[in-house]
Amino acid sequence: MSAPIRPLHLAVSIDRPGVRDAEPYVRAARLAERGRLDFVTLGDTLGPPRRGESRLDALAVLARVAPATERIGLVPTVTTTHTEPFHVSNAVSTLDWVSNGRAGWTVEVSATEAEARHFGRRAAAPADELWQEAADVADVAARLWDSWEDDAEIRDVATGRFVDRDKLHYVDFEGPGFSVRGPSIVPRPPQGRPVTAVDATRLLPRAAAARHADVAYIRTGPTPSPGAVRAARDDLHARLRALGRDPRRIVVLASLPIALYAAADAVALADLAGSWWADGVADGFHFRPEDPDRDLALLVDGTVPVLQHRGLLRSFYPGGTLREHLCLPRPANRYATARRTA
């Protein structure tokens, strides 16, 4: 049994199949913001529609949500298999710019033949290869975010220079699947690096999470067992230590499906969340509502006030960026550090 090492963090999925306009997403994100949750997630895939239901590009939806919200973090799923790492990096970075530092992304792969046929560039690959590549994409994205030092833009009228090009860096990434020269076309975003999240339930993505994630989800079924989540978190922490990473630099969230029908369900969820957090099972929760309207309303108006009343959850946002909500420091720029120590 380990004591909590950070405050209780809460996130919620605002997935809703078949929606074709922004309004329901805006409404859900505002509601979650009223509950002072750390962030909302929106899933995505490049596969065919499920049950014939339309879906929209998740990052675009959350960019649309950004100006309609003020504090809540925005974390779309972005896939790395059939996409261009350079574009992925730019899009996530731009989400950080339009939200003033509230962006993250959940790294996901495209494993199916159906997705491969939508692109016609490569056959479906085995999961280990896809997750190795996903880790490379996360790595190169972070390098591209660092490829501009924070003070690269100088606007020096005397010398006519808009940027100090000594503070722009080639990333020169060469991996088995792709290479990227850099620098980014987008200046370093407000958070330095947007928050990288990985569903670390399975072992292959867990290895990628250990290297690159700021947030890891451990998925559970409808009758969650704390033991399985705790074991996954312990394993993740061990992997971080083996890589020389501080386990306090990763936020491990139990990702729970929820179905709340009445106030008593909301209180029961608060009981579970409070005890798991106090017992050191997880750093917080990522809730996946069965019915987005019903469950989110009860979560925000039922579960959250109970947790706040018990002193387990803050009642205001002390910071402005997603990293601040998650108590994660703004990363130092690897190239600036290297240049100063050179």
Added chain:
Amino acid sequence: MTAPGARRRKQMHLAAHFPGVNSTTVWADPRSGSQIDFSSFRHLAATAERGLFDFFFLAEGLRLREHKGRIHDLDVVGRPESITVLSALAAVTERIGLAATVNATFNEPYELARRLASLDHLSGGRAAWNVVTSSDAFTGENFRRGGYLDRAERYTRAAEFVATARELWDSWTPDGVPRPFAHHGRHFSVSGTFDVARSPQGHPVVIQAGDSDEGREFAASAADVIFTRHGTLEAGQAFYADVKRRLSAYGRRPGDLKVMPGVTFALGDTGAEAQEKAAEIRKQQVSPQNALLALEQVWGRDLSGYDPDGPLPAVDPDPGGEVAQGRVRIADPLAVAARWRAVSEAKGLSIRQTVIETTGRQSFIGTPASVAAQLDEFVTAGAADGFILVPHLTPGGLDDFVDRVVPLLQERGAFRTEYTGATLREHLGLPLPVCHS
């Protein structure tokens, strides 16, 4: 109000280009704001919407430009990614079209069609795609596909890309049922089921930028708007007639493709004041360092030792010399150098003065009334259907135009006095695409 008979006259379309990564954009001016903060984009888009513009336009560059092997540092560098910015702008605007420049060489149809259809849904039918192509391995170094496409191949790929995207956009029935798609062509072999329902415009508006023969043909076959270079009235008329003539081969009518040159402007209370302002802007655009750089691009040599306020170099250009990467190449540097020398000698101009004199002066200079009349003349004389305005300042560069020129265009009956439609297609007077079943 509208003058009698004004209803029959041709009205122009207007678009606003966010000041970009080039030497048109003046960053040294004290009024120049952030090129990256969302507030700058919001200000300019809101100004354009206040002016009832058809659309707001974002450019793209996929590799930072280089000069003599180093990153070019004299112009604005860096910008956010277009579709993401426009998705955010959809939240803070209501009517104005949102046009993203996206490269067809370094993207794949399924993903891009999906992103554009998403933007169209999120904006209630205001999305546009400016299709551009790249051929250089320099830009390719940032991408999986890397490599090089020859010029003709660029356009065949772009044309097939757009055709494939349209097949995806058409794959859902109007009543919301997805149908399988399959496209097997020279550049793309894809099949499956698209996951975005048919968007409000059916197809986002397609813009083609470029004046080459291949570009014109591509526009005639596939685009709704052609973004062209601005020149003299006569050159505009010839271009306009040429692209409109090409449409019939594709079963299209002249109104199906709008010709919109990119233009700059300088306004003043008097003609003389406008000329003074124009000259001041040109001086800001061509800093001493930028003048030397422009010279080096023509000469193909390192000329950093020359004084920008001194005479042109006596040494001849190196026709094989290549100092710039990520820019359009100068076709005939020897001829350009000869012209610059002639201008310099005839008028006794320094390097900087010569560059100012010979490169891109503003398209329209004058009082608001005079600029309104000049713009209207281009449209009524059959040289353009409208204009893409390129302000030189972020974010306030369009304020004067919207406050002072738009009302005069409206008085002349040359521009709308309200948005009458909700979608960009409606603003542009373009028909909804037919849904192929």
